Amino acid sequence: MQTTPQLAVTMIDRSGRRSRLECASSLPSPLGLLAGLLDWEALEWADKLSALRMATPLRLARRQAQGEGRRGVGGSGKIAASPGETVENWLVRNGQTERIREMLWRPLALAALNQPADQAAAPLFARVLAEMFGSDRRAAAIVLPTASLDLMYAEPARAYIEDRGGSVRTGASAKVRIVNGEVASVGAEGNGWSAGTVVSAVPWFALSALFDGEPPELAHTLRRAGAMSSSPIVSVHLWLDRPVFDEPFIGLPGRSMQWVFNIITARGAPPPLARAAALEDSLSSRGPQALAHLSLVSSGAASFVDLTNQQLIATAHQEIVEALPDARAARLVRATVVREPRATFSLAPGQPARPSPETKVRRLFLAGDWIDTGLPATIESAVRAGHRAADMATRAWGH
Known part of the structure; x- marks a missing residue:
């Protein structure tokens, strides 16, 4: 990092x-x-x-x-x-x-x-x-991460669990069975396990799908989760034929795309702008290729998430050209768009109250960035919720 x-x-x-x-x-x-x-x-x-x-x-x-x-x-x-x-x-x-x-x-x-x-x-x-x-x-x-987040967080977590005798299954939809106000079992892919304690870290919009029917003990929590609105994020990735700035990221206040990140280039890292002339010479001999990769991010992008890819790419490219003089001579080699319609939950006034990690089902706890930690939907919030849920689960087991 x-x-x-x-x-x-x-x-x-x-x-x-x-x-x-x-x-x-x-x-x-x-x-x-x-x-x-x-x-x-x-x-x-x-x-x-x-x-x-x-x-x-x-x-x-x-x-x-x-x-x-x-x-x-x-x-x-x-x-x-x-x-x-x-x-x-x-x-x-x-x-x-x-x-x-x-x-x-x-x-x-x-x-x-x-x-x-x-x-x-x-x-x-x-x-x-x-x-x-x-x-x-x-x-x-x-x-700023220097590797993908799955390599920074998910894979080390998997290794930690597996090194201690646990197992990790991905792409498997789990179901939690509640009987008489407590967790009875967990099922996934035709397999079932008895579970004395369960920590759910699914997002708010997936919580109801975790159960068959609506456990009466969770009715209030599920209704609140179902009523939470979402706030999207849109990212536009641009590959250019030359570097246009040499900082890790730059803020673009007052625009549709608020931040531009200098991610990576064909050579593994953004080359210094001082070498732009040499890179331009190399392009003429080797043909067009991407030597700069920019990621432009629009947070709270409710007014942009439904635009076409072409519209979003054109907007991002135009804002880069207007903000960065060196981008005016750069050729756009390729581009792609990533939409996250439910990137985070809405924080508008009047939204349902976020739940605590503890539920009315014995030994069922909730985690994730949407739990009430006093922080918005951030990694810090997810970590705090996870620690609180883990502490409660440990106490529930009497450890």
Whole structure:
């Protein structure tokens, strides 16, 4: 994995102006963010000063995250954000200018919540900011995988289980049988196993299919899961005949595609731009080939997920050409589109409450990023839910 010690990102605004936000790693959080904002040339002084107005809501959010919010902050019971308030309204109420909302807060909200700021509920975003800019400076670090996520997480997990005598079956639809309010057995592919404890990590939209019928003990949980809306992600992959930038990723605020990642090239890694001339010479002798692979991501892509592949590719290519001057001379070799219609659950105000890991069925526990962890649909949320479910399962067995 590639890790930055603090929040550091290059942004290209809609006018094509390039700038870099880099928080000071030598200062304690959130002073590092403040120093980075004060030094960020993308903002005017009015924008930078407006960020100071976030000090109080972030302090409240940090106290709530630490559990103090349940007892009231300073005896007044203040909260960082109202449950019925959108992120956009919360930012406006706290004096954030249009420029800082477009360049900083909306991109962060989309990345963390996978929903536009004018749709997502503010409390979870406040919680994310509280963790990012809390006492641990590493919480705002950016981590980029250098291998596919299955190699980073799934395969090591499989090896861990199998090394300890367990087995892993993929592509097998399981059914959990509930009798008299407790787990009786689990079946898959014609096989059955008695199971004293089950941890379900399926997503919210697949939970009901895990059971034959609707166990009465789970009726409320299943109804809430079935009523949860989804928020999509669309990724457009472009292969170009030359490199167009030399950073791991760049933010494109205010556009349909909010981020572009420099994934890999025919030579295994993005070549330095200084070698572009040599690469261009090699192209003329060897014919067109892909020497750069870009992945453009649109989070909260409800308005784009139903567009045709051709429309999405054209939009992504046009936005790259407008943002990156070196892309104007590059030839598009090939392209593909990946749609995830149910990438995450919706965080809009009024959505059903997320369940806890514990259920009303004895020794049945729930895990996954959609469980109520106080975080949005992220790997961090899935990990926390998994740990809580595992702890509960262990206690249920008396260990």
